Amino acid sequence: MRNNNTLAQNEAPESDGTVAQDFGDTRVIHLGGTLRAKAAVRSSDAGGVDEMSVAAADAAMKDLSGDFQNWMGDEVNRLIAAYEVFRDSPPDQRDVGPLFRASHDIRGQAAVFGFPIAAEIAGSLSKLLDKIEPDYLPIQLVAHHVDSVKAIYRNNIRDYANPVATQIIHNLRRAIDRVVDARQKAMQEEMRFRRPS
Numbered sequence: 493m494r495n496n497n498t499l500a501q502n503e504a505p506e507s508d509g510t511v512a513q514d515f516g517d518t519r520v521i522h523l524g525g526t527l528r529a530k531a532a533v534r535s536s537d538a539g540g541v542d543e544m545s546v547a548a549a550d551a552a553m554k555d556l557s558g559d560f561q562n563w564m565g566d567e568v569n570r571l572i573a574a575y576e577v578f579r580d581s582p583p584d585q586r587d588v589g590p591l592f593r594a595s596h597d598i599r600g601q602a603a604v605f606g607f608p609i610a611a612e613i614a615g616s617l618s619k620l621l622d623k624i625e626p627d628y629l630p631i632q633l634v635a636h637h638v639d640s641v642k643a644i645y646r647n648n649i650r651d652y653a654n655p656v657a658t659q660i661i662h663n664l665r666r667a668i669d670r671v672v673d674a675r676q677k678a679m680q681e682e683m684r685f686r687r688p689s
Contacts, residue, residue, distance in 0.1 A: 563601075563605060564602060564605055564607055564610070564645055565645065567594065567597055567598050567601070567602070568598070568610075568641060568642055568645045570594045570597075571591075571594040571595060571598060571614070571638055571641060571642075572638060572642060573594075574590040574591040574593075574594045575591055575594075575634065575635070575638045577590065577591075578590070578591045578634070579631055579634075579635070583626075583627060584627070586626045586627075586629075587626075588621050588626045588629070591621060591634075592618060592621045592622070595614045595615075595617040595618045595621065595637070595641075596614070596618045597614075598610060598611060598614035598641060599611050599612075599614040599615035599617075599618050602614060606650050607644060607645065607649075607650060608650070608651070608652070609644050609649055609650070609651075609652065609654070609657045609658075609661065610641050610644040610645055612661055613637055613640045613641050613644065613660070613661060613664060614637070614641055616637060616661070616664050616665060616668055617634065617637035617638070617641075619668060619672075620633065620634065620637070620668050620671065620672075621634075623668075623672045623675070624671060624672065624675055628675055630671055633664075633667055633668070633671060636664060636667075637664060640660050640664065644657060
């Protein structure tokens, strides 16, 4: 086993942020942040990196970055539309399905596209829609979730350093916990009164 001093002597930083460490006949590569660095394979039999393929992949990722922004906008618009249909439907005809799917899709994908706070808020909405029957859903709380996702996207808030965003998440979680607890207690009371004596 080698000590840290030996490791430090073997580190070889490269211009792309990659650091290589040699351990006898083994070399460990800590890749930098570029696609080229991630594709780099350093072994005697690998034959090197296909620079043209790496450049093509890098260009494709840059082209897709605009699509990521468009995707998020499309998903936010789909969430808003689903909410508006849900809100405007008569209470006995409300279909939670499209609203749940829209929030669930944002929950699953927004973090990948750089909107982790929107993903968390959409996940909170998904939980609410899953736990509470449509007739008992507090429309105002659903609206707060939708408005929060919309604001996070429109203001391009992408990290938890924003104190307003973290406070919104905290408040929405507390509100959902209260609603879910109240509904569970009401259901228990209903069951108690339905039991034959």
